[in-house]
Amino acid sequence: MEDSNIDTSTTTSETIAEEVSLFSMPDIILFSLIVGLLTYWFLFRKKKDEIPEFTKIQPTASSVKxxxxxxxxxxxxxxxxxxxxxxxxxxxxxxxxxxxxxxxxxxxxxxxxxxxxxxxxxxxxxxxxxxxxxxxxxxxxxxxxxxxxxxxxxxxxxxxxxxxxxxxxxxxxxxxxxxxxxxxxxxxxxxxxxxxxxxxxxxxxxxxxx
The missing domain is CATH 3.40.50.360 (Flavodoxin domain)
Incomplete structure (x- = not known):
């Protein structure tokens, strides 16, 4: 009975270790960065896109007919x-x-x-x-x-x-x-x-x- 428990525990530990190994450190950092950017965009983006206001270019004296x-x-x-x-x-x-x-x-x-x-x-x-x-x-x-x-x-x-x-x-x-x-x-x-x-x-x- 004890041997059975030990085998089960060992199998579970190996499974967890195997799942953790699927995500390397760079993957975790990249994932965190993406989540952070999405959170910032949803929380701080403007409610309505503003139409840029263009300044009218005044013609120079030489271009005036x-x-x-x-x-x-x-x-x-x-x-x-x-x-x-x-x-x-x-x-x-x-x-x-x-x-x-x-x-x-x-x-x-x-x-x-x-x-x-x-x-x-x-x-x-x-x-x-x-x-x-x-x-x-x-x-x-x-x-x-x-x-x-x-x-x-x-x-x-x-x-x-x-x-x-x-x-x-x-x-x-x-x-x-x-x-x-x-x-x-x-x-x-x-x-x-x-x-x-x-x-x-x-x-x-x-x-x-x-």
Missing amino acids: DSSFVEKMKKTGRNIIVFYGSQTGTAEEFANRLSKDAHRYGMRGMSADPEEYDLADLGSLSEIENSLAVFCMATYGEGDPTDNAQDFYDWLQETDVDLSGVKYAVFGLGNKTYEHFNAMGKHRHGQGVRGGDGPPEELPEPETPL
Whole structure:
């Protein structure tokens, strides 16, 4: 009888030892860590996820379309601005050359994409002594403005522009073989006359296609 009890006790001890050996120390630590994290999450998590509040990014001065080209000219000491309406880059290149060549006549120029500025600022150009605005305008398609001059074109059509005292010149780029040769140059010239800034009544057209 005693031997039977000893065998039973020995078997039970071996079984317990065998079960304990199934969990090594790293397993026990990992299990405890998981239990701790789950407990923390359930006890301390927020009742409701908060929607993050995004701060509206204020545009910088350089990215704002209505930046003042007149103020820029004043700060940089320039008195000639050459706007270009360009589709393929020819008018833009010509405007850059014109603005750089201004120094030959004792003046300082800059070229400008009309899409990047508020053209209503033209009325303030006369604040600069001996100032001049030049428009190098190419014609696109069937007498249409180039993409970068579309807003400028619409603005001229829809706005009562007062350009009194503003001196300007128009250079239309095109080819006489086109059905709508120099349409944008003629349009800009006509708008300027109505604005009262006094260019020639007749816009001369070069005999040689450009």
